[in-house]
Amino acid sequence: MTPSWRKPAGMLIILAIIAVWCVAVVSLSGVVGQWHWALQLPFYIVTGIVWIAPLKPLLRWMETGHWR
Known part of the structure; x- marks a missing residue:
């Protein structure tokens, strides 16, 4: 399994x-x-x-790739 680019990008965001x-x-x-x-x-x-409010959708995106 290859790591996703979304996690490092999300951490920077x-x-x-x-x-x-x-x-x-x-x-x-x-x-x-x-x-x-x-x-x-x-x-x-x-x-x-x-x-903390904008972090929930951002963390969801980091895990799944979807905002919703």
Whole structure:
């Protein structure tokens, strides 16, 4: 059985998604840093979880070759 090219490509896409998401969140830190801590907490919790959403179809594609 030969390895699929989708797994290494998918891993690179996952790393790119993480890098772009980190840059986006960090670029907002100047604004968010001025908020009260009670508002910062849910912001960082949500942004820490939301990046996982696009991974499910990507992981499915890596395994099967289909998006759905």
